[in-house]
C-alpha cells in the first residue's frame with residue numbers, strides 16, 4: 001500500500017481534535033426538506049470564525065423563481081451568534097439543488113471554495129449546455145480551488161481537504177477538527193452511498209474514496225450532505241462516525257469488496273431517476289452558483305438539452 005500523506009495529515013489533525021475540546025468545531029446542520037440537503041455552519045468557538053458548507057437556494061422549477069428562505073435561516077444563525085464567515089465551501093457541483101453561496105457571500109463575506117477538479121466538471125457540462133466562450137472553464141468563478149491534502153484554518157481550528165471523486169470528479173471532503181464533511185460519498189449506514197452515474201462519475205473511484213474516508217480514526221464525526229430516511233426510520237439524520245459506518249453501512253461496511261460494491265452500485269443506479277433539479281442546478285452551480293448571463297431583455301434563462309443525456 002502506498003503511503004497516503006494527505007490521509008496521515010488528516011488523521012493527526014483528527015487525533016489532536018479528539019484529545020482537546022479547543023480543537024473541535026461547533027456545528028449546526030440545516031436540513032432542506034425540498035431537496036433532502038443538509039447545509040452546515042461550522043465555527044471556532046474561540047474566535048467565532050465560521051465556514052458555511054453546501055448552502056441551498058430555494059428554486060421552484062415550474063415558475064423559474066428563486067427565493068432565499070433557506071439561506072436566510074443561515075444568515076439569522078450567523079448574525080445571532082456573532083459569527084464571522086471566512087469560507088463558503090461547496091463539497092461538489094451539486095445536481096439536486098442550487099447553491100446560495102453568492103447570495104450569502106454578498107450578505108456575509110467569505111471566500112467561495114470548491115475542489116480543483118471542478119474544471120473537469122465545467123468542461124463536461126459547458127459542452128452539454130453549449131455554453132458560449134464567455135463561460136470560463138478554469139474555475140475562476142470560485143475564489144479558491146482546493147487540492148488533495150491542502151490545509152486551511154478557521155480561526156484556531158485546523159482544516160484539510162481530501163479529494164474523494166466517484167459521485168463526480170470534483171468531490172472533496174473537508175475535515176475541520178475532528179469533523180469530516182463528506183459531501184456525496186457516503187450516507188447514513190442504513191441508506192448506503194451516493195450514486196455514481198452522473199457524467200464523470202465512477203463507482204470504482206467512489207468505493208476507493210469511501211474506503212479512504214473510512215480509514216480515518218474510528219471516532220471521526222462524519223456529516224453527510226443528504227438524507228432520505230431509510231426503510232424503518234422515521235426521522236432525518238445526518239451525523240455518524242467512521243466506526244459506525246465500518247460496522248453497519250449497508251453498501252460499504254468492512255468486508256464488502258470493490259467488485260461487489262461496483263456491481264451493486266451500477267445496478268442500483270440504473271433504477272434511479274435523474275434528480276428533479278439537475279438541469280438548473282448544474283447550469284448554475286458550475287458558475288459558482290450564479291445564474292447564466294442575462295439575455296438582452298435582462299432575463300436569465302436555464303436551458304434543457306433535449307435527448308442529449
Ligand SMILES: [Fe+2]
Nearest residue numbers: 093094095184
Ligand atoms: Fe451531489
